[in-house]
Amino acid sequence: MKLENKIWDKSECLSRDEIESIQVQRLRETVKRVQNVPFYAKKFKELGIGPEDIKSVSDVKHLPFTTKTDMRENYPLGLMAVPKEKVLRFHGSSGTTGKPTFVAYTKNDLEMWSDMVARFLYSGGARPGHTAQISFGYGLFTGGFGLHYGLEKIGSSIIPAASGNTRRQFTLLQDLKPELLVCTPTYALRLIEYMEDEKIPRESLNLKVAFLGSEPWTEEMRLYIEDRLQVNTCNNYGLSEVIGPGISGECVYHTGMHIQEDYFLVECLDPKTLEPVPEGELGELVITPLNKEAMPMIRYRTRDLAYIVKDSPCPCGRTTKRMSRIKGRSDDMLIIRGVNVFPSQVEEALLQCKDVTPNFLIVLDRPGSLDRSVVQVEMSPAFFSDKMSEMQMLKTNLEETIRSYTGIHFEVDLVQPQSIERFTGKAARVIDNRPKEK
Ligand SMILES: [Zn+2]
Structure with a gap:
């Protein structure tokens, strides 16, 4: 269509040129406006920077960052x-x-x-x-x-x-x-x-x-x-x-x-x-x-x-x-046995296979000294009713596909259709049971 x-x-x-000239002007106004916020007024004073120092878009690099922690520390308003x-x-x-x-x-x-x-x-x-x-x-x-x-x-x-x-x-x-x-x-x-x-x-x-x-x-x-x-x-x-x-x-x-x-x-x-x-x-x-x-x-x-x-x-x-x-x-990034992995990579791998649904749950554990990574994957209803005998083959295929997307061996645990929780908003895809790093 x-x-x-x-x-x-x-x-x-x-x-x-037109975009940048609007940006510079508005950035200058923004720097002026935040002087009403004690948190920013203090930061700008320490840095010795004011609106008059904003001459080009790249001057943004001299300005302080704001983080979620800053928002929490200034809770509520x-x-x-x-x-x-x-x-x-x-x-x-x-x-x-x-x-x-x-x-x-x-x-x-x-x-x-x-x-x-x-x-x-x-x-x-x-x-x-x-x-x-x-x-x-x-x-x-x-x-x-x-x-x-x-x-x-x-x-x-x-x-x-x-x-x-x-x-x-x-x-x-x-x-x-x-x-x-x-x-x-x-x-x-x-x-x-x-x-x-x-x-x-x-x-x-x-x-x-x-x-x-x-x-x-x-x-x-x-x-x-x-x-x-x-x-x-x-x-x-x-x-x-x-x-x-x-x-x-x-x-x-x-x-x-x-x-x-x-x-x-x-x-x-x-x-x-x-x-x-x-x-x-x-x-x-x-x-x-x-x-x-x-x-x-x-x-x-x-x-x-x-x-x-x-x-x-x-x-x-x-x-x-x-x-x-x-x-x-950067918060969702999992570090598993030293490798950076995103849940989205697992999702991409699962979408390559029609015998499973894209509903999954990653469960991380550290039974001994090594991380254990399991991904629960739902079989498609069609596979579940007709092709159960091929389960071992599907499991092996998925493990290989996920490894090619993430660089990590995930043990695949095939679960029944409808057994993984559904979300109407943002999905929660990871349970991390590993002991917290000191
Ligand atoms: Zn376009």
Whole structure:
């Protein structure tokens, strides 16, 4: 299915000089604005840097970093740069441990946010008159509301289905016939599984584009979802600490995610040396939002690993730099017997084999002095009913495939269909029972 390429906003197509001149000016204003935040005022004073020192985009390298720990230490609202009366909305990060970290938005922040979401949705094929089913969690999580207001800005109608209750999701998909679906890639897999189990004909749906985000996924998973669900998929990126979804998104050509450079200065740095890595090389994304009022942020260390696409124009006509999909988080990286492994690599390996589902659980242990790595993998229902005798062969094949993707021997434990927990939001793929390093 071919989607039409259209541009929402001409600021997506500026020359490099024009983009940089906007960035410098906005970076200077941001540095000025953060002087209202004691945490930053102190840091800038120590460094002896002020707004007048920002003369080019590369001067960002002199500025201090901000980390998740800084947000926790300034809990709940210590990083806010405006009085609370100016705040129109609060959100919180989906913290897996402890308290959430709060973020705040002024009226201008919310307008800017819906504008950036509208841009990437439009670039991926959302149009006025379309109906969109949002199967993201609403609430503190930025995904639901972020996409909601972006779609509204475009003029698409919205079914705020929220996450979970898969049967009802299909009632809405079949009866209201939305063209657009918004959910996590993991939930798209769940929908496919349900559709196949319940023998729901694809023709009873009217889906054209699925906007998938809020967790890392792979190109193999895209092919799987596009094939089974018969949709175009569009990846997008964002994180609540910086604003939420909208930092970047794919256009219909899938050449990487266009970064909204007039709103964000995105650096890609070596996570150890914190020096820039060359374009095309994997590094940690460090993001400075350029227009935020309520909670401006300087050089936020995302821990997300990606690369900036080497300079090549995109056929869509947008001139913004593009980033790869997130390859993993420096926090998610597992070190197994000294080798760096990302759960996404295991997923890529599993998607090579049709006899298993992409639902898996990695269990790590250290019974003696060596790490033991097991991955529980669900057999497909077809394999489970017809080809059980070939189990040993499947297990050996998978172990070899996973080794070729990760460089590590994982013992494969084949488990029954439906036995691994399903997630409506972000999936939890690892249980690490190894003793903690001192
Ligand atoms: Zn493009």
